[in-house]
Amino acid sequence: MPSENHAVARQVELILRRLDSLSTLPEVAAGFLPHLAEGRVNAPALSEIIEADPALTAQILSLAQERGLRFEADPPSVAEAVAKLPDAVVRDAVLSVKVFQVFDADYNPERQRPLSRKQLALHALAVACAAGHIAEFVLPEPQRPLAFSAGLLCDIGKLALDEVMPKSLAKIVGEARQRNLSLSAVARQQLGIDHVVVAKRLAEKWALPEDLVLAVWLHNSDAEVLAADLPRTRIALVVHLASLLARQCGIGDGGDADPVPDPRAAARHLGLGDDQLDAVRNALPERVEAKSRMLGLDLPGAMGVYCDRIATTAADLSRQHGTLTQQSHSFAADAGQLAFLREFVLSVRPAMSAIEVAASFARAFRRHYQADLVGLYLQIAPNDLFLDWVAVDAAGTLHTALVQRPADAPAVPPALQRDFAIVDAAQAVPWLLEQAGLELAEARMAPLHIEGRAIGAIVFQDRIPVDQPEQTASLKIAAAVAAQIIGMKFAMQKQARLAERFAELLNQLRDTQTEMAAVDAFSGIAEMAAGAAHELNNPLAVISGRAQLLLETEADEDRKQMLRQIQERTEDISRTLEDLMTFARPNPPQAGTIGLRALCDQAVEQLRRQESRDFVEVTFEDIEGLGDVHVDAGQIATALAHVLANALQSYKGGSGPITIRAAAHQPTDAAAFVVADQGCGMTPETQSRAFDPFFSDCPAGRRRGMGLAHARRLIRLNRGTIALDSQPDQGTRVTITLPRT
Structure with a gap:
């Protein structure tokens, strides 16, 4: 699978190499053509359109870099580039941008697209407007135009994939929405490369300003990583926050379906207060609406208007053809x-x-x-x-x-x-x-x-x-x-690939450090609690024994009932302490080779015994083909039984169905499988705490909340992994990997 993904990623890069520029929408093209009429360029009006359109912005900035244009401001801005480039150069650059699908043979304006190009353009415009507004609070004035441009270009990877691989992007968007994931996560699984890296490589290919390339590449990274002591990442953090606000306001559609993180954490890293954050959020719809009207995104019959205006422009250009022909020449081939x-x-x-x-x-x-x-x-x-x-x-x-x-x-x-x-x-x-x-x-x-x-x-x-x-x-x-x-x-x-890998490792390091800190903290508490549990067992035994003696001699029924309750509660406490000691001090794994199907059968039988059920509806799909794993069979069977018990509880009294199937993507050195149910599912809050010891969303007294925590503990001891994906009323899927050797 890794070599297949590598080949797919290479094919994607090969296709993207052919992409010299992005396409603009016919509504935008219909808006800028009148500003090019009769050989004159209305630079101020044209500049305003170029600044708000990703394809035109990328084209002009790339052209400015290619021509070695000297900017008064650092970093450079689109407005200054348009002002300093010759009118003829600006005109040719704008006219060279393709109009999205308008003359494609298979174009159908009525066809429904999973990710509308206009909605994607609105989302990019919303990120740009939010980034520009945030920049007014946190960036020096020379850097504010670049923040707007970085927000506008943050999704050029998606735009590029939509142009060169529309069917693949549609499939990625569909899966992202089905699984409530980000486009980046699904794209990496299917293509071996995500739209953020695509955007970075396109920005490098088009020689966009370095600060812009960095912001486009890193804006999708974790806010804490961006806020760390890394040079020149502040604009990327601004775009990161702007993207969260655009998604939170629901302006346009960027294709991501994962939950939107709370933007306040990113705002704090920028030194942005809650009042300022609310001001940006509240002003965003009006700012986007103003830019959208200027671009003509709400223009009715855009295709017809565009065709009429291009006919007028073509007639004007034909009059200039003689002059342009005289200015062109060919170089000698053999010199x-x-x-x-x-x-x-x-x-x-x-x-x-x-x-x-x-x-x-x-x-x-x-x-x-x-x-x-x-x-x-x-x-x-x-x-x-x-x-x-x-x-x-x-x-x-x-x-x-x-x-x-x-x-x-x-x-x-x-x-x-x-x-x-x-x-x-x-x-x-x-x-x-x-x-x-x-x-x-x-x-x-x-x-x-x-x-x-x-x-x-x-x-x-x-x-x-x-x-x-x-x-x-x-x-x-x-x-x-x-x-x-x-x-x-x-x-x-x-070197560029190593830099990308380094950025990825920074994110992984942050996740690992957070998880290790939580594990170390709980392990210390668990060890202390286990020691206390050992000391409590003797007093509990005395209390239970005395209650039994008093019960045998007591004639009053009310007192007998109280004594029975004392016995029952001491037994509950004893079982809880036993769970805690088992979790804190599990036996070292005695690993051996066993077939995965046989291991699953042991877990199902253990589930039936511990749940006192004659029948549990469990079906297997392609498990036999996964072969053997190298684990402690007893520990893993217990862990799987806990996972199955959690699935069974989601039916609120039912007996299934529960499906155990091979995972779609298999690691090279491990077996991956999924335990899926169709039960009540979990809320995001429940899912985030599902592996916490003693956490349970069952009514008080029903469960001790150690099942999934104990399962993860045993699976990790055996060098495996476990991950959970759930939605309310849509069931739960637990993905487990176990080592083969």
């Missing part, structure tokens, strides 16, 4: 090796990935050597079976793919591992030509070397006299330059 290398090196930008650098090399190579087709494939790690492939055909069209080499075939032929040569590609890498899906007749290949190791190869259709020594030497220099730059990009990508 010598120095021109080729200069073209390639200058095309490389800091935000480019290794495969994007390879694409730039392929374009320059095809023009210089007049090849019909040029492609490069790259191997990130020496043993990686999956290789990135990029090619430029004779028409200049870019093709990308993820190809898989055979397990018994090296990525680069042994003869080319260390020595440079040009060989026949059909004989050297036939598996590549089959998977590339392109006509590669008479193709040749040459290796890419870095530090004595081949990291891939160039594949090209042979139209140059490669038998001449000077041509081979020329190709060797070109390949060496490409390999060095691609190698540096590999190192940068590795």
Whole structure:
């Protein structure tokens, strides 16, 4: 499963590489077209629209960074970028943004979408308005516009997935709503990557300002992590709080279905008081409504209006076509090796990935050597079976793919591992030509070397006299330059992944520290209580014995009843103390190998005995296929019996049904299964305390509340895990993993 998720994540990244910009809504496009009429750009009005639309904001900021625009303010703002860029550049940038699905062949405006693009745009606008308002209280004035832009762009990962993988996003949204989870959690399970990382990589690809990239990436992190002593995370914390307020106010739809955390904790980390927080919350609907009207999101018949206005704009642009044609020119394709290398090196930008650098090399190579087709494939790690492939055909069209080499075939032929040569590609890498899906007749290949190791190869259709020594030497220099730059990009990508992993580990560390603190605190109390319990047993035995003696000699019925009650209560206390001692000082596990189905059967039989029932309705699904586990059978059977008893109690007197089934996602070194019931379920408050010792939502005196606490204690002793998911009136699902070895 991890390797499958890795391959899926690689495919997602491959698709996203093709995304040069986001799409805007037809309502927005209908609004900005009049400001571009007759060759004039109404910069103030256009700037206001651009600042409130994610696609236009990203386009303008990316263009400003690409052109090296110098900003008076730090960090840069959209308004200053629009003001400083030439009108023609702003116009071309705005017109180059695609309008969402308006001309798609399969577009149907009546079709219901799980996540409406307009509602997603409203949600992004709400986060931006809230972030801008919060910034007025907690950020210096130069940083406030960036907070608004960061809020607006916080969901560009969702927008991107909606454009390139709409069916996958719809499936993720549906599952998130069904399971009451965040989109990030479900996306990581299904795609191996979530929309936050997608957003970060797109922001890096488009060379957005670094502070903006950081805020877009980290805004979904825990508030305590953002508030820690980490540099430049304050804007991310502002966006985090703004997102909570937008969800709390129910403005738009970001697709997340998990419970909305209390925003006051994040507000405290920013130094925002309750009155200020209420002011932001109360003003948010009106601010969003004003921006929405300005964008024209409530424009009726937006498609028709947009088409009418684009026709007018097209007529205006056609009048300018002659002038624009005179300003354009093409560069000579064959300008010598120095021109080729200069073209390639200058095309490389800091935000480019290794495969994007390879694409730039392929374009320059095809023009210089007049090849019909040029492609490069790259191997990130020496043993990686999956290789990135990029090619430029004779028409200049870019093709990308993820190809898989055979397990018994090296990525680069042994003869080319260390020595440079040009060989026949059909004989050297036939598996590549089959998977590339392109006509590669008479193709040749040459290796890419870095530090004595081949990291891939160039594949090209042979139209140059490669038998001449000077041509081979020329190709060797070109390949060496490409390999060095691609190698540096590999190192940068590795550092970026390590940074992402570090951020993830910070969140995990916070969760682990919280849990360990709670466990240590209770363990200390439990040890003390267990010692006290040991000392209390003797006095309890004396009280019970004396009550029995008095009962045998007492003639008065009322006093006999009181004596019986004394005996019963002392027995209850004794059983409670016994539970406490068992929880505090369990026996060390005596692990052995046992089939999971046999273990479940033991637990069901134990449940029947302890509940004094002849029949309990338990069904099994695919449990036999999970095989053996390595645990203390007695302890785990007891733990499972406690879980089953909890499920049985949810029916309020019934006998089931209870289902024990294999989990959908299986770890590599453990067996995962689910115990599910269709009972009364739990409220979020009950669920949060379900594993607390002595907690029970049953009427007083019915249960001691040690069942699930004892189950978790025994499962953890056996190196397993247990997690609970429940909704009122929708039953409960307990997921358990047990080690195989």
